[in-house]
Amino acid sequence: MEEKKRHAKGVEEFEGYGADPVPAEGQSLDWSDRLFLDVYPEDRRKHKFWPENPKSFREVLEEYTSRMQIFTGLVSKAIAKSLNLEADCFLNQFGKRAALQARFNYYSRCQRPDLVLGLKAHADGSGYTIILQDDVEGLQVFQDERWLTVPAISDALLVLMGDQMEIMTNGMFKSPVHRVLTNSDKERISVAVFYTPEPNKEIGPEEGLINEERKKIYKKVKDYADVHWEHYQQGKRALHVAKEMVLNDEEPQKPYISRHDGTIEVIPSPPSDLIPIIDLSLLSSSEPCSAQELQRLRSALCSWGCFQATGHGIPKSFLDKIRQVARDFFEQPMEEKKRHAKGVEEFEGYGADPVPAEGQSLDWSDRLFLNIMTNGMFKSPVHRVLTNSEKERISVAVFYAPEPNKEIGPEEGLINEERKQIYKKVKGYSVVHWEHYQQGKRSIHVAKVQTWGVYTEYQIREANISTRYS
Ligand SMILES: O=C(O)CCC(=O)C(=O)O
Numbered sequence: 001m002e003e004k005k006r007h008a009k010g011v012e013e014f015e016g017y018g019a020d021p022v023p024a025e026g027q028s029l030d031w032s033d034r035l036f037l038d039v040y041p042e043d044r045r046k047h048k049f050w051p052e053n054p055k056s057f058r059e060v061l062e063e064y065t066s067r068m069q070i071f072t073g074l075v076s077k078a079i080a081k082s083l084n085l086e087a088d089c090f091l092n093q094f095g096k097r098a099a100l101q102a103r104f105n106y107y108s109r110c111q112r113p114d115l116v117l118g119l120k121a122h123a124d125g126s127g128y129t130i131i132l133q134d135d136v137e138g139l140q141v142f143q144d145e146r147w148l149t150v151p152a153i154s155d156a157l158l159v160l161m162g163d164q165m166e167i168m169t170n171g172m173f174k175s176p177v178h179r180v181l182t183n184s185d186k187e188r189i190s191v192a193v194f195y196t197p198e199p200n201k202e203i204g205p206e207e208g209l210i211n212e213e214r215k216k217i218y219k220k221v222k223d224y225a226d227v228h229w230e231h232y233q234q235g236k237r238a239l240h241v242a243k244e245m246v247l248n249d250e251e252p253q254k255p256y257i258s259r260h261d262g263t264i265e266v267i268p269s270p271p272s273d274l275i276p277i278i279d280l281s282l283l284s285s286s287e288p289c290s291a292q293e294l295q296r297l298r299s300a301l302c303s304w305g306c307f308q309a310t311g312h313g314i315p316k317s318f319l320d321k322i323r324q325v326a327r328d329f330f331e332q333p334m335e336e337k338k339r340h341a342k343g344v345e346e347f348e349g350y351g352a353d354p355v356p357a358e359g360q361s362l363d364w365s366d367r368l369f370l371n372i373m374t375n376g377m378f379k380s381p382v383h384r385v386l387t388n389s390e391k392e393r394i395s396v397a398v399f400y401a402p403e404p405n406k407e408i409g410p411e412e413g414l415i416n417e418e419r420k421q422i423y424k425k426v427k428g429y430s431v432v433h434w435e436h437y438q439q440g441k442r443s444i445h446v447a448k449v450q451t452w453g454v455y456t457e458y459q460i461r462e463a464n465i466s467t468r469y470s
């Protein structure tokens with residue numbers, strides 16, 4: 001990789017080593033299959049996205065939602081107490097209509113776990129997130145400049161601070177960067193529940209956490225999750241937008257760590273209690289026990305930004321049920337899952353992250369692109385390349401295109417009564433083509449001679465849709 005990277009192309013460059021330019025370096029699509037659902041408040045549920053199969057899916061998810069309601073109440077109070085704040089202070093910030101959203105993740109086996117991440121490095125935009133893992137490890141948190149694998153503990157729920165808790169605690173608690181690796185032998189399932197302040201509600205650092213020693217570092221924000229999302233899509237952190245003051249030497253839009261950064265140490269199997277395990281049942285018990293556990297909770301969140309919660313009162317048999325319905329859902333045929341597919345601009349439903357246009361995808365390939373020379377016009381049928389599980393494949397394509405800024409058009413000798421002129425003269429077509437290509441669309445329509453009236457905006461859109469690559 002080092003050798004190839006010597007020829008790496010920049011983000012906005014076409015030439016050089018690397019995949020198609022994407023909005024930001026480090027951005028990539030994830031090797032995972034997903035189902036994302038709004039689960040609370042109940043009136044926000046959109047049942048068209050809720051799977052009918054497996055049959056028990058709905059019932060199990062409804063029960064899990066109620067349990068998550070209780071769980072977040074418990075955790076939010078414990079967190080407040082651990083900081084010597086009034087127990088309900090965070091619950092008040094989240095609001096009565098705080099959202100719970102469930103994301104079911106399925107990471108299928110991947111032949112090249114060395115090259116592909118199941119989920120790219122990111123921090124969550126939620127208040128905090130509750131993650132249920134199965135027995136296959138893969139989730140890693142970035143801590144002290146190292147990647148640490150989160151041990152799979154079958155009856156524990158990982159509670160991970162999102163950016164909004166970092167804001168509400170005035171930076172006391174960290175919203176950790178995390179990622180998911182792929183695995184060549186085993187599939188992995190996880191269910192993440194995002195707990196986020198209610199829409200339109202302003203949140204900000206707790207007054208009790210601002211003082212002479214600890215100045216206010218975050219300001220009040222509203223609907224932070226939306227801002228987070230825009231940055232996330234570009235592989236960047238969004239926290240700077242909530243900073244009270246951005247220092248000059250601070251990189252404003254910090255990108256997440258690149259997966260190619262081989263200098264970062266990776267700890268694949270740390271001891272199972274390295275990430276603090278907090279027994280929630282102790283927090284409500286007799287004083288000494290509880291005070292000690294609260295202290296452990298606070299220090300876990302200050303240093304790690306996450307902890308493994310046990311003693312939460314959710315029986316392991318029920319956690320197993322959730323894992324099972326998740327597995328059963330993903331193991332269905334694609335047709336069945338697609339019945340709950342999300343639209344391009346939608347967050348909810350079955351499918352990967354929204355991308356700028358339907359059909360856009362990143363390619364499962366490694367590339368070197370060089371502009372060699374150009375002069376002329378090519379015509380190309382729609383084509384694609386399949387991947388192969390046994391063998392690598394190499395090819396070299398030479399593109400032959402007109403010189404930039406040169407007008408090209410149909411040869412006069414090819415236009416006659418029978419064969420009317422169907423294309424007009426164009427200049428810089430490659431650029432237009434590229435823009436369309438990135439969105440998974442053909443661009444040839446822009447060169448078509450209009451033979452009837454004026455296109456309405458709608459017709460143009462229709463034309464684009466009908467010429468989308470399959
Ligand atoms: O799969 C996991 O364990 C983590 C998922 C996650 O980080 C997310 O969905 O934001």
Ligand SMILES: [Fe+2]
Pocket residue numbers: 122123124129178
């Ligand atoms: Fe996450």
